[in-house]
Amino acid sequence: MALDTGEVESVADGYALFEGYRVNIVVGEDVATSRAHQAALLTMVNAGRRSLLGGVHVVGALDVPLLVALPGIDTSLSEAVVSLGGMLTAKPCDGSPTIILGEANNAAATGAPSIVATFDDWRGGVGPVGEFARLSEGKNATLGAILAAAIAISETFQCLRGYVLAARRIVGMSLWNPGALDWQADEGAPAIHAAPSRLWLMGLGHLGQAYLWTLALLNFEDPAEVEITLQDYDKLTAANDSTSMLTTLDRVGQYKTRVVAEWLEARGFRTRIVERMFDGDLRLSADDPQVVLCGVDNLEARAALDEAGFKLVIEAGLGAGPDEYVTARVHCFPASVTSRSKWGGLERDRAKGDGRAYDNLVESGAVDACGLVQLATRTVGAPFVGLTAACLVISELVRRLHGGPEIEVVDISLKTPRQRTMVPSAQRIQPWSYGFAELRLADLFDKPACRQALA
Template sequence: MDILPQSRILKTFTDRGADTFEGAQNRLGNVRLLILVGPDTLRTAAGQACLLGAVTAAVRTYTRVAVSLEQDALLLRPAGSDCSIAGAIRSAGATIAKKGDHDCTHGISVGVAPPDDGQFWVSCYWNRWTAGLRAPWDHEPPGESWNPLAGAFAGALAVRQTFEHVLGGFRTAGRSFSVDMWNIHSGQAGGAGPEIVYLPKNLLLVGLGHLGQGFLWNLMQLPGTGDTLALQDYQRAGMENLGTGVLTRGSDLGRRKTRVALQLPELLGWQVAMLDMPFDEGMHHLRETVSVVVSGLDSVLPRQWIREAGYQYMLDIGVGHGAVDFEIGQLRVLPAGAVSSWTEADKPKNVEALRDSKAYADQKAKDQCGAYELAQASVAVPFVGLVMGALAVTQLLRLGAMEPTPALLQIELGEPEMATAGELISGPKVNIGTREINLRLRAADIR
């Protein structure tokens, strides 16, 4: 079986010396993930975002993913040509389980109590802007369900918990916690958060890898749109992107990443501009019209160039690249003229040390060039992009609401309730050009 589509996921095993590439692939292939969904939850904005986020991350991580539906429901937000939940599940690559068939090794429950079958289960929880997970013995029904970002956050974290269990980690798997997404910098859970949000109407998104696509996926869950969305990336989708890019499918191989990403926002009503180029030093295109530039890049240097370009606000999404820090994320909010908070340039990867390990020696015997490329690649998993995307969209909405935002927010997905934040920067003194969205009313209207 070709390892390339899952290669960046498999590196979470190989780069810590836990397995060979084939061994890691077999471990993931042995997972049978079942997602149970309550019928009432299925008709809510948070419930659908939770389910679809979990499915989207899971089918890229595991080969056998099934969803148990008591009945189908119409999608609240369009997703390609699909109009129903069942259609979206099948299009994503999961199957619909037969009624009463709970055969699995791992399970995620969405709005329903998990069975007591001795397998690894985790329950998703949300209430307004609070989101998190519950251990199977501590199941708690979801609360107010009009916020899709809370559902998406919980669904992606649930996949993360199953993955940690497969990876052999029991430090954080199988426990209960909650995060106040709107006030995550406060370190407290249970805040109400607003029902009315303000979305900046003109955005530039630079970088359409797993972080950029995770941000875009979450942005498209909001029941409203802005005006113009500019997408900038110079790369084409490759096999290695199939396992990590939540908008990338097999039919997208070889296509520009901008074209892969434009389909959903265009369908939902955004005017999309495509910029098939890297962000180079001295660039400042769209600076007069774009209020916020969002970056989801690996390298520090182009991020510095974006900061220097002088956009009103820069929202930067970053994560670790190795097998230990791949799920440590950072969000930076940088107003025009801000001093960089990046402390150092990119550290060179010790490719030779990796290539000497058993996992890479085995690959080198089969394909020497391929082994070198694998060693150079970063570790990446789809659920990290979705979790960070949900938090980044939340910070974007705080800017739109003229609320203070943390200059730097750091989160470790194994313990998200322990997120730390630096100093708060003042919110915009004048409106940066936003559109009002009433999450509660729009959710009710769509239903």
């Protein structure tokens, strides 16, 4: 990003710039008993440490039991925060933006904006301290909590990048009705009590891992009821660590499918692995999942998405470059157009690598012409954008399971979120079984009644 904008004249200068970006997260006492608050905190830490190289500084009483199951961590929330790359501090660092989560004392740092993150089952957002009302923030409102966390890190990052509106405005979204601009209004949406149990997931990079982080943090009654087919053929690279929520540098060089399967199985899910490129020749059997979530950026593969026999395809694409990296678009098929008509015959534009920073790389001998082209064509990616897209993708399935509206396209920019657009599905899919698993609910819900509602 910094090379493309001309802010720096070398890769080292770019790292130095981003190492000045950090965030404070001040956590209230709610985090001790609320699974959703813990999910929001861990999502902010996980995405924040990949975007803000100066660190994620967490303030609050975190020596409490961990309520969110994470592989390899079974003791305290403080251990989980540190394992994901967060730093435990006694007070906020001055000069850095602050995110307030829960009933905190609002002890923000001086010299930088502070925002409050809030959520309920279907909604998530942020706003300046004291300028808007918090949502209900139920203890099991995990999906909304993840959305709020993604938006909070987005606003922080854009603020540090110099966008004057970021972290000084109210920003949020309803996953029940993504097109609604008044996301704080109560729409009477039902409580979330079920999620899909059988999925095919294609592509295990930035988007695919964001899908899985979001899905796996939902509070399933029995994760063993959930089976996910994982399709990819690549190995993890160091670049994946900067954008992909399940990647750590110690797993670089290993196949994505196996690393992700290990993470999911440690969480209690069942997995199947397909290590081959999707080229449109895939044909499903009766035992395969009938719903696919796609996170690949290969235009040829995307063009063939609705030709493999899946009953429902949900895919997302992210913007590229130093300006468009904050954009995302979600498509569902079957739709009013085919995937072939949308992406068939298109070619990806290739960057040229213009600018003083690129010239310096060649002159210094750090890269040759081939390496320069490879560097210049890298997509600018940020994990909070993938997480926002993941919330839209996962909620599309969850909403359909709860009888909500079906959507064909959602288009959003986290820089100008009020300009987002939504296109309802042109044709509703005839009723059929997606397969679902129950989520744990607060005691006030009657589970037999929930089962009857699902039936």
